[in-house]
Amino acid sequence: MLEAIIALAVTAILLGNIAMVQRATGDAYESSVFGSNLQDQADTTMDRIALALMSTDFESLDEVMAAPGFVSAIDYEVVADVEDGEPIVGTPERIEFDLGNSRIVWKRDPGAADEMSVVWTKHVSDMLEGELPDPGDDNGNGIVDETGLAFNADERQITVRLTLRRTDSRGTEYVRTTSRRITCRN
Numbered sequence: 001m002l003e004a005i006i007a008l009a010v011t012a013i014l015l016g017n018i019a020m021v022q023r024a025t026g027d028a029y030e031s032s033v034f035g036s037n038l039q040d041q042a043d044t045t046m047d048r049i050a051l052a053l054m055s056t057d058f059e060s061l062d063e064v065m066a067a068p069g070f071v072s073a074i075d076y077e078v079v080a081d082v083e084d085g086e087p088i089v090g091t092p093e094r095i096e097f098d099l100g101n102s103r104i105v106w107k108r109d110p111g112a113a114d115e116m117s118v119v120w121t122k123h124v125s126d127m128l129e130g131e132l133p134d135p136g137d138d139n140g141n142g143i144v145d146e147t148g149l150a151f152n153a154d155e156r157q158i159t160v161r162l163t164l165r166r167t168d169s170r171g172t173e174y175v176r177t178t179s180r181r182i183t184c185r186n
């Protein structure tokens with residue numbers, strides 16, 4: 001009888017351990033999926049930004065500041081054609097960080113009656129990873145107090161930095177940051 005109880009107890013402990021291991025594996029799997037989805041989202045958004053800015057005439061981006069300055073929105077015009085060496089630009093477009101809604105919004109013909117806007121991503125961090133609102137460059141990237149989407153100019157290139165931040169149902173926070181240096185068309 002005692003042996004049977006011990007055997008049962010051992011089995012129960014064993015089963016309990018297996019259940020715990022399975023649960024832990026499930027958690028790890030879910031969090032890795034959550035994290036990699038957020039990374040994919042950051043990469044896809046960066047690809048879209050890069051594609052837009054690559055087909056832009058650098059001369060038209062005069063408001064983009066050099067380090068340690070930055071802008072969190074960029075107005076540009078896509079080069080539609082080149083005639084006698086002069087770029088013919090198309091409709092104005094804008095990529096902006098909507099801080100209040102933590103989103104990046106792309107706009108075509110901003111401010112016009114037929115403005116078109118598309119949300120490129122949600123979950124944008126208020127500040128870039130490691131940067132704090134206190135004065136100074138907290139994350140040591142040469143840009144001061146940069147937002148979760150930040151553009152800055154360097155020679156004829158634009159550096160784009162992006163941080164996405166999202167909390168899962170268990171309260172675990174995921175942060176994914178990506179940056180890219182983009183060479184404009186002209």
Ligand SMILES: [Ca+2]
Nearest residue numbers: 137139141143
């Ligand atoms: Ca910084």
Ligand SMILES: [Ca+2]
Nearest residue numbers: 132134136145
């Ligand atoms: Ca700071």
